[in-house]
Amino acid sequence: MIKRKNFVSVMFVVFAVITLSGCSSSDDEQLELLANQGAQALYNEAKRNMNIGNFTAAAQILSSIDSKFPFGPLSHQVQLDLIYSFYKTANPEQTLATIDRFIRLNPNHADVEYALYMRGITNMERDSNLFQSLFNVDRSDRDPSLSREAFEDFRRLIESHPDSKYAADAKQRMLYIKDRLARYEIEVARFYMRREAWVAAANRGRYVLEYFGDTEQVQPALEIMVSSYDQLGLDSLKSNALKTLKLNYPASEFIQ
The missing domain is CATH 1.25.40.10 (Tetratricopeptide repeat domain)
Structure with missing residues (x-):
């Protein structure tokens, strides 16, 4: 009985460690997982951050989408959301650079x-x-x-x-x-x-x-x-x- 109790205790600790390790995944790892699912999954996460007012995180994700999927179906909307996210994070240089790029590439949009x-x-x-x-x-x-x-x-x-x-x-x-x-x-x-x-x-x-x-x-x-x-x-x-x-x-x- 004692050996069985010790075995159960050890297994409980191992399970707890595994669980905690899974919960401690970094944001970068989570974004990497989303990126593997495609641009839409990343964009949904960016919009979620925008909706809760976390524009710094949104800008980081949108920048990642813009870099990895520059010609995808979401590219125009990503750039527009990136303009707003940079603006809301008080980053005028990045805001203006993104605006000028959008106008230059899409003059008739x-x-x-x-x-x-x-x-x-x-x-x-x-x-x-x-x-x-x-x-x-x-x-x-x-x-x-x-x-x-x-x-x-x-x-x-x-x-x-x-x-x-x-x-x-x-x-x-x-x-x-x-x-x-x-x-x-x-x-x-x-x-x-x-x-x-x-x-x-x-x-x-x-x-x-x-x-x-x-x-x-x-x-x-x-x-x-x-x-x-x-x-x-x-x-x-x-x-x-x-x-x-x-x-x-x-x-x-x-x-x-």
């Missing part, structure tokens, strides 16, 4: 409009400033090149796909970007004013009127022009700017 939209969104977020968001500090003076790139992305979307479901949102974002670009010009003009570079300041103000006349920066642009022309002794130009300011912004402190 129905979802090119989505790729253009995501390109604009990604560039907008690259231009965002964490310090400004957290502490409400205006940093309009930072380089706006990424905003310009985002504006161009949305412009391309609207021009090539005017009826796109993303068009309305893209237009709203373009208005926001225009105000961002106009604020940058105003900050540059004020910098010139502090340096008493009145001609340069006035030119920046006029530039805002010409190219960003539908933004909220028209009033400060006119005020900069009035002040700069006054310093330059250009009474006629000052008078014209002052008339426009009075007509549109009668509450301005520059109106006496």
Whole structure:
């Protein structure tokens, strides 16, 4: 009886070890098993991770599919999901690289409009400033090149796909970007004013009127022009700017 009990105990331990060993399989091993089943099994796992918000894992699996099955029936959808997964993991470089590759290889695909939209969104977020968001500090003076790139992305979307479901949102974002670009010009003009570079300041103000006349920066642009022309002794130009300011912004402190 004692020997039988010892035998049963040993077998129980062996069984437990085997069971635990099976449960400790790595994620890589599990993915390898899925890969052996084909692209669809891997894709189902990627979608499962996306659905639960694990976009890092999803991106890894989608990248594996893209590498192993580049011309399969799922290739287009894999690339589109990869764009979104990279975006959600705050990986703008990979997001943009995947977008550009998709557009280059599939210029006539129905979802090119989505790729253009995501390109604009990604560039907008690259231009965002964490310090400004957290502490409400205006940093309009930072380089706006990424905003310009985002504006161009949305412009391309609207021009090539005017009826796109993303068009309305893209237009709203373009208005926001225009105000961002106009604020940058105003900050540059004020910098010139502090340096008493009145001609340069006035030119920046006029530039805002010409190219960003539908933004909220028209009033400060006119005020900069009035002040700069006054310093330059250009009474006629000052008078014209002052008339426009009075007509549109009668509450301005520059109106006496």
